Amino acid sequence: MKLLEDKILSDGIAVNENILRVDSFINHQVDPALMMELGKELASHFKDKGVTKVATIESSGIAPALTCAMTLGVPMIILKKQPSKTLNSDLYQTIVTSYTKGTSYELTLSSKYITADDHVLIVDDFLANGEAATGALRLIRKAHATIAGIGILIEKSFQPGREKLTSQGIDVYSLARIKKMDKDYIEFIEE
Amino acid sequence: MKLLEDKILSDGIAVNENILRVDSFINHQVDPALMMELGKELASHFKDKGVTKVATIESSGIAPALTCAMTLGVPMIILKKQPSKTLNSDLYQTIVTSYTKGTSYELTLSSKYITADDHVLIVDDFLANGEAATGALRLIRKAHATIAGIGILIEKSFQPGREKLTSQGIDVYSLARIKKMDKDYIEFIEE
Numbered sequence: 001m002k003l004l005e006d007k008i009l010s011d012g013i014a015v016n017e018n019i020l021r022v023d024s025f026i027n028h029q030v031d032p033a034l035m036m037e038l039g040k041e042l043a044s045h046f047k048d049k050g051v052t053k054v055a056t057i058e059s060s061g062i063a064p065a066l067t068c069a070m071t072l073g074v075p076m077i078i079l080k081k082q083p084s085k086t087l088n089s090d091l092y093q094t095i096v097t098s099y100t101k102g103t104s105y106e107l108t109l110s111s112k113y114i115t116a117d118d119h120v121l122i123v124d125d126f127l128a129n130g131e132a133a134t135g136a137l138r139l140i141r142k143a144h145a146t147i148a149g150i151g152i153l154i155e156k157s158f159q160p161g162r163e164k165l166t167s168q169g170i171d172v173y174s175l176a177r178i179k180k181m182d183k184d185y186i187e188f189i190e191e
Numbered sequence: 192m193k194l195l196e197d198k199i200l201s202d203g204i205a206v207n208e209n210i211l212r213v214d215s216f217i218n219h220q221v222d223p224a225l226m227m228e229l230g231k232e233l234a235s236h237f238k239d240k241g242v243t244k245v246a247t248i249e250s251s252g253i254a255p256a257l258t259c260a261m262t263l264g265v266p267m268i269i270l271k272k273q274p275s276k277t278l279n280s281d282l283y284q285t286i287v288t289s290y291t292k293g294t295s296y297e298l299t300l301s302s303k304y305i306t307a308d309d310h311v312l313i314v315d316d317f318l319a320n321g322e323a324a325t326g327a328l329r330l331i332r333k334a335h336a337t338i339a340g341i342g343i344l345i346e347k348s349f350q351p352g353r354e355k356l357t358s359q360g361i362d363v364y365s366l367a368r369i370k371k372m373d374k375d376y377i378e379f380i381e382e
Contacts, residue, residue, distance in 0.1 A: 070226075078221065
């Protein structure tokens with residue numbers, strides 16, 4: 001999507017071959033009008049897939065998931081990173097390990113909000129190694145729901161996340177796909 | 192705001208005199224159309240106050256802050272709960288202690304995104320003891336910005352948060368103000 005690629009080129013900061021800072025419009029400061037356009041574009045791609053819920057992982061995915069869910073006219077579900085104090089049989093939980101960050105967290109979903117009747121679109125800001133998306137998939141499968149696809153703002157296409165997901169037959173739609181980057185250099189995959 | 196009060200009465204769960212669950216439309220599952228209406232109402236109250244940025248605390252405040260910022264046509268800033276690994280002089284930080292939850296966290300703001308030129312509206316989902324809002328105020332003051340006000344979805348008016356804020360001369364606008372609650376009982380303050 002040219003709008004997002006242009007924004008990344010003008011306002012993103014490529015720190016090295018792995019780190020892209022988008023603090024000024026996605027992660028820390030958020031441009032609401034841009035988020036609405038990005039959410040609409042994700043919704044447009046998945047509009048005929050029978051999506052019943054949009055799920056995201058707190059917290060950077062919330063803004064694009066909300067605008068996407070708003071456009072599709074379905075609820076958004078926030079998969080929670082903090083373990084609930086009131087652990088019970090109504091919660092699905094899974095551990096997500098980020099190898100790049102060297103951290104783990106527990107991802108939680110209440111069984112009330114995603115059920116076997118749901119066809120779920122996962123939306124997140126970044127796709128790199130695919131750990132978060134894979135964790136979200138595990139939770140949604142625990143709920144016996146089906147996966148409509150995965151919508152991503154920025155994909156680091158040189159990392160294995162997309163391959164892990166598409167090899168399971170999942171439709172992954174990323175608005176900007178970075179082929180290669182380095183300090184002050186960003187190259188996108190041409191669609 | 193009648194729309195939110197009615198939603199709380201129909202879908203909220205008053206567990207006891209202190210705990211209100213709104214998991215099904217605000218915290219865990221989010222109703223995007225409702226969030227747009229709530230954001231518009233907050234924006235409407237503050238529209239003539241010269242707001243330049245809407246700030247919120249991750250993560251339950253992001254949805255109403257985004258729709259409010261979208262309506263006002265200004266950026267949204269997400270105050271981050273996790274300490275940044277790259278601590279440096281460009282970050283403002285403060286510790287927020289939640290006495291009810293018995294937890295503390297570090298709230299972080301990059302100095303790039305709120306400056307002395309900003310007039311900031313803080314938006315959050317709940318106001319109870321006011322610890323989170325007070326932490327947000329501290330960060331915004333560290334940035335030498337001024338406060339346009341505080342917009343809240345649900346205020347537990349029987350707790351001291353509002354008084355702590357209004358006693359500093361801050362305009363606090365809450366869409367639903369709970370006077371009293373108990374198991375399966377909720378009473379609002381009539382405006």
